[in-house]
Amino acid sequence: MTNWLSALSIYRDTRILAITFLGFSSGVPLLLSGSILQAWLTQEDVDLTSIGLFSLVGLPYTLKFLWAPLIDNLRIPLLDKLLGRRRSWLVFLQVCLIGATVFLAFSNPKADLLQVAVAALIVAFASASYDIIVDAFRIEICDDKNMAAGAATYVYGYRVAMWLTGFSSFFIAAYFGWSVSYLVMSGFILVGTVTALLTREPVTQAQSHQPEQFQNRQDYRQWLEQSVIAPFLDFMRKPHWLVIILFTILYKFGDSLAGAMTNPFYIQTGFSLTEIAEIVKTFGTVATFIGLFFGGWLLAATTMYKSLWICGLLQMFSNLLFAAQASIGHDLAFLAITIGIENIAGGMGTAVFVAYLSSLCNISYTATQYALLTSLTAVARTVLVAPAGWLADQVGWFEFFLVTTAAAIPGLVLLWWLSRIQPAPKKQEASQMSVE
Known part of the structure; x- marks a missing residue:
């Protein structure tokens, strides 16, 4: 003790x-x-x-x-x-x-x-x-x-x-x-x-090359190879690295697609800014912290792939609550339930997914490879969700959130494929944690 x-x-x-x-x-x-x-x-x-x-x-x-x-x-x-x-x-x-x-x-x-x-x-x-x-x-x-x-x-x-x-x-x-x-x-x-x-x-032992230190073209080429090219080539040597990249992009896609339009949804549904601040931002953050805790506990209790499956399914089905909210309309009690469950599921998914990404990094190139992986995860919440507003405008909020639920399926299909062809990644401390 x-x-x-x-x-x-x-x-x-x-x-x-x-x-x-x-x-x-x-x-x-x-x-x-x-x-x-x-x-x-x-x-x-x-x-x-x-x-x-x-x-x-x-x-x-x-x-x-x-x-x-x-x-x-x-x-x-x-x-x-x-x-x-x-x-x-x-x-x-x-x-x-x-x-x-x-x-x-x-x-x-x-x-x-x-x-x-x-x-x-x-x-x-x-x-x-x-x-x-x-x-x-x-x-x-x-x-x-x-x-x-x-x-x-x-x-x-x-x-x-x-x-x-x-x-x-x-x-x-x-x-x-x-x-x-x-x-x-x-x-x-x-x-x-x-x-x-x-x-x-x-205080570090590593010394960085500066432009004035490049005596010739060979020095610059060597710096470029070691600092920029080597981390990416190392990652590309992994078996099925293209599938891993696709999975990294799509695992939280359904969650990101829904999240891209939640604030316009709240406002158009009739919730005031103060109601959004109190329930969505405050209560939702507490629920996210709870989810992060449960995600870490889940990963400690079971395997990486099982944890990814549980969190992936929770994230997918939590989007159905937004569809129900669209049908019910302005209801603070149901909004609290929706936000609570969705943020717990999202927090769990973030904790487990961060651990998964960390397990993919070579310790020799951790910073650059992790920047690459977190950049790929950002694709889902930037490029792929760009048509979200147009989609919501065309089909309505209820149908939109049904689509976001279905959008989680490709990531789960890739998870099924990876879990069959690859051994579970080693669980390691996520020293490169990201919350994007």
């Missing part, structure tokens, strides 16, 4: 506290270019087809693996000497995020929808880039003893930020308007700036 209690002291480590706050600042901007923006556009009477297409502004989360090696290896002049390689990138990207969010705050959907799209795209690009450097910083600042604790606190910091931005943005918008709401959200990012300034630069 004494050993168990003493182990809790790891959470008093200042490095773990710093990771928690960095996780918070990383989680703030995700919804600002996603579901919160969709709610703003819905209130401005933007058509559902256009709102659905706005999911494409999340493309940077899908493509971030392309520039991850640059952020991982290059230094920022001047700032690097003052803060160090990792902290300089942290502060630089935080400033970019704040500026982009302020730009979005002063955009007007009624006057210029294109400007809103550009501003949201810049927010998403800065946010995706920031996620890359926070992951690198988190890994390097931790040792073997506190790596798991760092991953766990990062996830909870990220999730708390998503709850706070989702909850407070709706309340502030209800009383002061969306521009004020976005300005307040930009201030939340300062938590990460203060943390970066107060935290020491990680």
